[in-house]
Amino acid sequence: MVDQTGLDVWTLESEIQLFHAILNHKPVGADRHFQMIYVCNLVNSFVSDPISTDTIWKKLGSLYNMEELHDSEVNPFQSKMKEFSLPEEYDSLKSLKYPRVTSQSGISVSRSPRTDSFSQKRTRKSLRSVDSNTTPVSSTNSPATTTAGSVTSREKRR
Structure with a gap:
């Protein structure tokens, strides 16, 4: 290709x-001008004489x-939002009132799938709580017994 001065700008290296x-920055689509900036910078970083974006556009247009x-590039901004709807085969289920599960006796059940034992809140007694019958545990003795040999609240729970 020949530029305005009549010199051949495109060498084999360029x-x-x-x-x-x-290969990495396609100059097509919605962001083609931004991609062209990357292309221009990459090409100019390897050639001695800088090449303008217009010259690159002309070269690509000739190729x-x-x-x-x-026009063939998929534009991510043109996709239209479509609200989701269930197929018609689910219309009979949609017409039922919530909760849609009934027990064997015909009464609607609104239980969660978890059992009642999990729904109870568990409380934890403090391990450092001291009963009125025991003396505090010293840091040098084992946690199971006190200096007087009495059993701590931890041993009582076992």
Whole structure:
């Protein structure tokens, strides 16, 4: 390709760098101008004479049908939102009132799948609580007995 001064801008090295650059940064689609900035910077980092974006656009236009490539590119901003709806085969279930599960006696059940034993809140007694019958545990003795040999509240629970 010949630039405005009549000199050939595209050497073998610059074309190779152009093809390497467009492998990672396609200058098509909604962000084609931003991608062209990357392409231009990559090409210019490997050639001695800087190449303008207009020259790169012209080179790509001579090699490819850029308008067709741009039109065929999927635009992520054009996707329309569609509200989800169940298929018609679920209409009979949708018409039932909630809760839709009935027990064997015909009464509606609104239980969660968890059992009652899990729904009770568990409380934890403090391990350091001291009963009125025991003396405090010293740090040098074992936690199971006190200095007087009495049993702590931890032993009582076992």
